[in-house]
C-alpha cells in the first residue's frame with residue numbers, strides 16, 4: 015500500500031490512520047506532486063485551503079475534496095486531515111475503530127489536560143465528537159484519569175522512581191519483541207551483568223543523594239527478574255537496600271512474571287528486602303494456549319505460585335492478554351473468571367500487540383491471532399468492575415489486535431504507583447541495566463529528556479564505563495533546571 019503525499023506536514027498522523035484500518039498491509043510513504051494511479055495507492059494533496067484524497071484500495075476507487083478555513087491552525091489541520099481519511103477508510107472497510115482517530119499512547123493524559131482546560135463535559139465531548147472515540151472508551155479514559163489523580167498528587171518535584179532492568183527470561187514467548195535473552199543462552203553474560211548492574215545502582219544512588227532527590231518507587235522489570243537465581247536476586251536487592259532509603263519509598267515492585275520461576279526462597283528474599291508488590295502473570299489459564307505461545311508453564315503453576323506468594327505480605331498483580339493465538343472468547347472469559355476468583359489485588363488486561371520482531375508475526379503467522387478482542391475486553395471490564403476493581407492505568411500500543419488498549423485494574427488503595435508515574439510521565443525515572451532508559455522530567459515545564467543505556471546485555475557489559483559516564487548527565491540536567 016502506498017501513501018503518496020504532496021508536501022504534507024503531517025505524514026505521521028496520516029500513516030497512523032492507514033495503519034489503523036490496514037494494520038497488516040506493508041505501507042510505503044512517498045512524497046510527490048504527481049498523482050500515483052497504481053492500485054492500492056492513496057494520494058493526499060493539500061492545496062491552499064483544501065485537502066484532496068484520491069486513489070484506489072482493494073477495488074474501491076475514490077476521489078474526494080474537502081475545504082477548510084484558510085488560516086486554520088496546524089493542530090486543527092492535523093485533525094481535519096485525519097478525520098477525512100478516517101471517513102473514507104471507514105466507508106470502504108465498514109470498520110469504525112473504537113478509539114477513533116486517537117492514536118496516542120496516553121489517552122488519560124490527554125483527558126486530564128482537556129478537563130483542566132475546559133472541564134469534564136467539554137473534555138468528554140471532545141473525545142466523542144471530535145476524535146470519534148466511542149462513549150465506552152471515553153468513559154474508561156475519564157475513570158482512569160480520575161483514579162490517577164490521587165496517585166499523581168503524591169508526587170513532588172524532588173521525587174524520582176528507580177527502574178531495574180533484568181532482560182532475561184526462561185524462554186521466549188512467541189509474541190515477544192523485547193530484548194530479552196533466555197537464561198540458558200545468556201548464562202555466561204549474567205554474572206558480569208549483575209556485577210555491573212550493582213555498580214550502576216550504587217552510582218545512581220550517589221547521584222540522587224548529591225542532588226537531594228527523594229526516592230518514590232522502585233520497579234524491577236524485564237524480562238523476568240525471577241529467572242535469576244536466589245543469590246543473584248539477593249545481591250541486587252541488597253545493593254538497593256544498602257544504597258537507597260527503601261523504607262521511605264511508597265512502593266517496591268518486582269515483576270516476577272513467569273509463575274515457573276517463582277520459589278519460596280526467592281519470595282522470601284524479596285520480602286526480606288522490603289519488596290511489597292509482585293506480578294505473577296498467567297497471561298491465560300488455558301494450557302493449550304500457553305503451549306501455543308511458547309510459555310513453559312501451566313495454569314497449575316500459576317495457582318501454586320500465587321498460593322506461595324500469599325504466604326507473604328505482597329500486593330499481587332496478574333497480567334492476562336486478550337487475542338492470544340488459538341484463544342477464544344469463552345476461554346478468555348474462563349481466564350478472567352479464574353483470575354477474579356483468586357482475588358489478586360491488581361489485574362492488568364493487555365491486548366495482544368502483533369510486533370514485527372516477534373516469532374508470532376515473523377514465523378507463525380498473524381492469522382493464528384485474530385480473536386474478538388473487543389468482546390473479551392467488554393467481558394473483562396464488566397466483571398472486574400462488578401468485583402470491586404477500578405481502572406487506574408491505561409495505555410495504548412501500536413499494532414494491537416483491533417487497535418485496543420491495555421488497562422490496569424486494582425482493588426481500591428492497591429493501585430501501582432510506579433505504573434502511573436511512568437506512564438503519565440509524572441516525575442523522573444532513573445533506569446539501571448541493559449535497555450533501561452532514564453527519563454528526566456522537568457517539574458517546571460513538563461519537558462522530558464532521555465538517557466539511553468545500551469540495549470543488549472553483552473553491549474552493556476562491554477561498554478559499561480560509558481553507561482556510568484552517561485549517568486553524569488542526570489547531574490548536569492538537574493543543575494540546569496535549578497531545583498529548589
Ligand code: SF4
Pocket residue numbers: 182183185186187189190191192194236237238271272
Ligand atoms: S516473559 Fe515477557 S519479556 Fe519474557 S519473553 Fe515473554 S513477553 Fe518477552
